[in-house]
Amino acid sequence: MSKFSLLLLRHGEGAWNKENRFCSWVDQKLSGDGVKEAQDCGRLLKEQGYQFDMVFTSLLSRSIQTAWVVLEAMGQEWVPLVKSWRLNERHYGALIGVNRAEMAQKHGEEKVKLWRRSYDLTPPPIEESHPYFLEIYNDRRYSTCDVPIDKLPRSESLKEVLDRLLPYWNSAIAPEIRKGKTVLISAHGNSCRALLKHLEGISDEDIAKVTLPTGVPVLLELDEDLRTVRPRLLLGDQAEIQAAIKKVEDQGKAKLSN
Numbered sequence: 001m002s003k004f005s006l007l008l009l010r011h012g013e014g015a016w017n018k019e020n021r022f023c024s025w026v027d028q029k030l031s032g033d034g035v036k037e038a039q040d041c042g043r044l045l046k047e048q049g050y051q052f053d054m055v056f057t058s059l060l061s062r063s064i065q066t067a068w069v070v071l072e073a074m075g076q077e078w079v080p081l082v083k084s085w086r087l088n089e090r091h092y093g094a095l096i097g098v099n100r101a102e103m104a105q106k107h108g109e110e111k112v113k114l115w116r117r118s119y120d121l122t123p124p125p126i127e128e129s130h131p132y133f134l135e136i137y138n139d140r141r142y143s144t145c146d147v148p149i150d151k152l153p154r155s156e157s158l159k160e161v162l163d164r165l166l167p168y169w170n171s172a173i174a175p176e177i178r179k180g181k182t183v184l185i186s187a188h189g190n191s192c193r194a195l196l197k198h199l200e201g202i203s204d205e206d207i208a209k210v211t212l213p214t215g216v217p218v219l220l221e222l223d224e225d226l227r228t229v230r231p232r233l234l235l236g237d238q239a240e241i242q243a244a245i246k247k248v249e250d251q252g253k254a255k256l257s258n
């Protein structure tokens, strides 16, 4: 029986989502379309009567900005917002900044799919010579974390994302849900996929088939052990959602159909 509800949200479209580049730990704001997606998401949640008690975000601006816009559209700006690097997007290591379509032309679409969606494949680590290394590791936000900067990831598989996210889920988020609070997690494609894998008990193979579109709230109904009791529900127009999922999948094609 369902005891708790949880809303998961991949942020609205960011500037590098539009450019089809791996964004990962590079801090990017929402694109104009991304702001609109977040506004639409907030309006839909308001219409459906959601009242949040707490919002959890990553330390990346696109997830924080999404939470702000959603709460504003709902008239719930006062709701407490808690941020942690543990909800950050998967660290794509040396792939950060690379265009997916160009990568597919060079290495083949299957290889790109493997990099993006397999559970335990870790990309090569980001080196100090990488154009975005200093921008990431000199950023003051990462001096506020519960691990020292030199212990933060330099690259991650989805499995490693789950390994760093799970302690935070267990110690910070789950207790609030158990208290009966209605929680929104505004995070990223892969940090949400990692959490979904855990909550829905998805196998290592099947998680490769899960893709989340930007700006679409995912409703999870949980039992008292905080495991899902029915399939996730992506809220909104189902045909539009399927088209948006396909668009994300197609980002790994050698040429974008558009």
Ligand SMILES: O=C(O)[C@@H](COP(=O)(O)O)OP(=O)(O)O
Residues within 6 Å of the ligand: 010, 011, 014, 017, 021, 022, 023, 024, 025, 089, 092, 116, 187, 188, 189, 190, 248
């Ligand atoms: O890092 C990125 O570019 C995307 C995910 O990329 P894919 O795994 O879909 O390639 O993350 P997000 O936009 O959710 O922050």
